[in-house]
Amino acid sequence: MNNNNQNVLDDDRIGRLLLKLSLPAFVGMFVITLYNVVDTIFIGRYVGPLGIAGLSIVFPVQMLSMGIGQMTGMGGASVISRLIGAGNIPKAERALGNAITSTIVLSAALMIIGLSDADFWLRLMGASETILPYARDYMTIILIGMFFQTFAMALNGLIRAEGNARVPMTGMIIGAVVNVILDAIFIIPLAMGIKGAALATVIAQFISVAYFLRYYFYEKGFLKIYSRNLVPELGILREILAIGIASFARTVAGSITAIFVNRVLVAYGGDFAVSAFGIVNRIMMFALMPSIVIGLGLQPIIGFNYGAKRYDKAMKAIKMAIVAATACCVIVFAVLYLAPEPIIGIFTTDNGLIALGVYAMKRVFLFLYLIGFIMVGSIIFQSTGKATQSFATAVARPFLFLLPVIFILPRFLQLDGVWLAFPISDVLTGILTLILLVPQIRELRRKDIFTGGEAIIGVH
Structure with missing residues (x-):
């Protein structure tokens, strides 16, 4: 064990610490987003609008994979950071092992279910007969390599829980560079089309996972992976999943929403509208990124100080995070509204699709500046072990509000x-x-x- 990571979190300069943890997280999240965006750019320019529509149809499946990784990664990170703050290192290492085991089992289950009848699932997700071949080619390869995407997402959060933001950032950068290079090779000279994009993504994620595992086995990480800790412990596993379920629910809700939106778009706008939503969805990933990474930087700070009963520092970090996330959203909002055509034009050269994409984006992002507060709020609940509130904020937007409105308003x-x-x-x-x-x-x-109030550690 190495005490340097604990010293990183035990810092009175909350603003500097939040920045120190958020900036590498920004790079890592930027890279994660690139996996989908780069594929979309190459497919949009070398395959066409139907290729983008195929990616849009498959995107909910990738969201489910990311959701599993976020559930085990964020849930495990919350437990681990609070246990480190409380000085209980053996249980923190058991929590790490349980998070890894649950990631492996759940990602394997998703892969098996998805491959059981790909065409059925794709049609259920809204694929028309013209989109189906593109979606099938992409999803089959993505599902086969699903484990690497899920595991990379989980390890990203678990390593960051120790206060180490450098390794997650570096691992994701390596994967992104590989993804861009392989996309260019597979799609342009080898003319593999949408299959090449999927294969490039899987290989890149495998390389990221290998780098993350190297940290635990060959570098001086604060926590270590031991085979004995991979055996599930009900108490620890329950805590990880109870906290992480909010992240999973948020992603699953987003996945279900995307499926429902795609089906409604086919009914009211056809394949072209699905393509436009695919582009707007990728831009949304970038638009939400500042709020997400500030939340990722905030999580270990709150968890550590909550576990150490330093509540004044936790409150100071919360105030800074809300202000910073909101400010970032305002800036992103201004950029999107000042230069919509060039932004949409990155993904496609089709003038009709650009026009529809600009029209959609200006309406979808109308209240983008509220998202920072919403995202940070959910992270606050997760970091302090408030599973119910975290779950409520995660599912409210898609299930309680968005789906009913989408069901009624288009009529x-x-x-x-x-x-x-x-x-x-x-x-x-x-x-x-x-x-x-x-x-x-x-x-x-x-x-x-x-x-004298007790910190909520939640693992006994």
Whole structure:
């Protein structure tokens, strides 16, 4: 064990610490986003709009894979960082082993289910007969290599829980560089089309996983992987999944929403509308990135200080994160509205698709500046072990608000109803997050005043 990582989190300069953890997380998240965006750019320019539509149909499956990795990674990270803060290193290493085991089992289950009848699942997700061949070619390869995407996502969060943001950042950069190079080789000179994009992604994710495992086995990591800790322990596993289920629910909800949106788009706008949504969805990944990475940087800070009963530092970090995330969203909003055509034009040269993409983007991102507060709020609940509140904020936007609005609004506004459903759900989710977050802040203040209050570790 190496105490350097603990010293990183035990820092009174909260603003500097948040920046130190968030910047590498930004690079890592930027790279994760590139996996999908680079594929879309190459496919859009060398295969065409139907290729983009195929990627859009398969995207919910990739979201499920990422959701599993986020569930075990974020859930494990919350438990690990709080245990490190409380000085309980043996249980932190057992939590690491349990997070890894659950990742392996769940990703294997998803792969088997997906490959059992690919065409059935693709049609269920909204693939028309013209989109189906493209979606099938991409999804089959992605499912075969599904484990590497899920495991890379989980290890990214688990390593960051120790306060080490450098390794996750470096591992994802390596994978992204490989992905871009292989995309260019497989799609352009080898003319492998959408299959080449999928193969490039799988190989790149494998390389990222290999790099992450090297950290645990060959570098001086704070925690180590031992075979004895891979055996599931019900108490630890329950805590990991209870906290991580919010991340999974958020991603699953996004996946289900994407499926439903694709089906509605086919009905009201055809394959072209699905292609436009595919592009807007990729841009959305970049737009949300600042809020997500600030949350990732915030998580170990809150977890460590909550476990160490330093509630004043936890509150200071929360305030800084909310302000920073909101400011970033305002900046991104301004950029998207000032230069929409060049941004959409990165993905396609089709003028009709560019026009529809710009029209959709301006409506979908109407209240983007609320997302920072919503994202950070959910991370706060996760980091302090508030599974119920975290789950509620994760599923509210897609299930409670977005899906009902998408079901109703297009009946009156046609295709516009689909695009406008997104900002409406953002406003409603922001209100719910505020209602749930106020009692949490009050609780932290009480614990800060009455220092005898017990920290919520949650693993016994």
